[in-house]
Amino acid sequence: MELNVINRDINVEHIRVIGISSSSLFLIGDADTIQQASTFDTPTESLIIGPFTPFVPR
Secondary structure: OOOOOOOOOOOOOOOOOOOEOOOOOOOOOOOOOOOOOOOOOOOHHHOOOOOOEOOOOO
């Protein structure tokens, strides 16, 4: 796979977030490296998995 990226100016005037998932990344701009890791040390029966994480706008 070959990926060519051409960085140009970016202008973001307004963003409205109405929901996020439990594992999400919201990024505007450049990033050299993004690494994510996750582990669960909770018993399976105590996990509550839903489509959204509560989000309170400030």
